[in-house]
Amino acid sequence: xxxxxxxxxxxxxxxxxxxxxxxxxxxxxxxxxxxxxxxxxxxxxxxxxxxxxxxxxxxxxxxxxxxxxxxxxxxxxxxxxxxxxxxxxxxxxxxxxxxxxxxxxxxxxxxxxxxxxx
Numbered sequence: 001x002x003x004x005x006x007x008x009x010x011x012x013x014x015x016x017x018x019x020x021x022x023x024x025x026x027x028x029x030x031x032x033x034x035x036x037x038x039x040x041x042x043x044x045x046x047x048x049x050x051x052x053x054x055x056x057x058x059x060x061x062x063x064x065x066x067x068x069x070x071x072x073x074x075x076x077x078x079x080x081x082x083x084x085x086x087x088x089x090x091x092x093x094x095x096x097x098x099x100x101x102x103x104x105x106x107x108x109x110x111x112x113x114x115x116x117x118x
Contacts, residue, residue, distance in 0.1 A: 002026045002107040004095045009112030012085055016116070020080040022095030022109055033098045034071055034078040038091035038114075045094070049080060053100055063089075085116045 008020040020036065035050035049069035050058045057069055068081040078095065092111040099105035 002032065002097045004097060004107055004109035006093065006095050006109045006112040009093060009114045011115045011117065013118050014085060014087060014116055016085050017081070017083045018085065018114060020082070020093055020095075020112060020114075022078045022080075024076045024078070024097060029071075029076040030073045031100055033100050034069075035096045035098070036069060036078075036080045037094045037096055038089075039094070039111075040088075040091040043091075048093070051078065082114070085114075087116045090114060090116050 003025045005023045006020060008018060010018060012018050022034070030053045033050060033052045036048040037045050038048050039045040046060065048060050048063055049067055051069045051071050055071065059067065066082065066084045069078065071078040082089065092113050094111045095109035097107045
């Protein structure tokens with residue numbers, strides 16, 4: 001069992017930055033691939049970025065060059081640095097952990113709201 005707690009969301013003006021954090025507990029963090037997803041009102045949840053246990057990353061086209069995912073296995077935490085934010089980045093952002101030996105084993109955080117507005 002893995003518990004995930006996101007933090008760092010809030011209200012930011014267009015062009016601004018935020019850093020989201022997701023702290024994990026309850027298992028061996030390095031055995032999980034981690035991802036950030038987001039869900040805007042009326043839309044499906046979508047993958048924003050992911051990082052494997054050894055640091056390989058993947059990004060949605062819409063955030064490439066603006067967002068950076070990273071992880072600190074010593075702190076059991078994954079981060080999402082978001083720069084040059086746009087109003088269309090407004091969503092609830094969720095952290096997800098997927099066990100790398102069995103992708104059917106996955107856990108979600110409770111989500112954190114990000115609002116980009118002037």
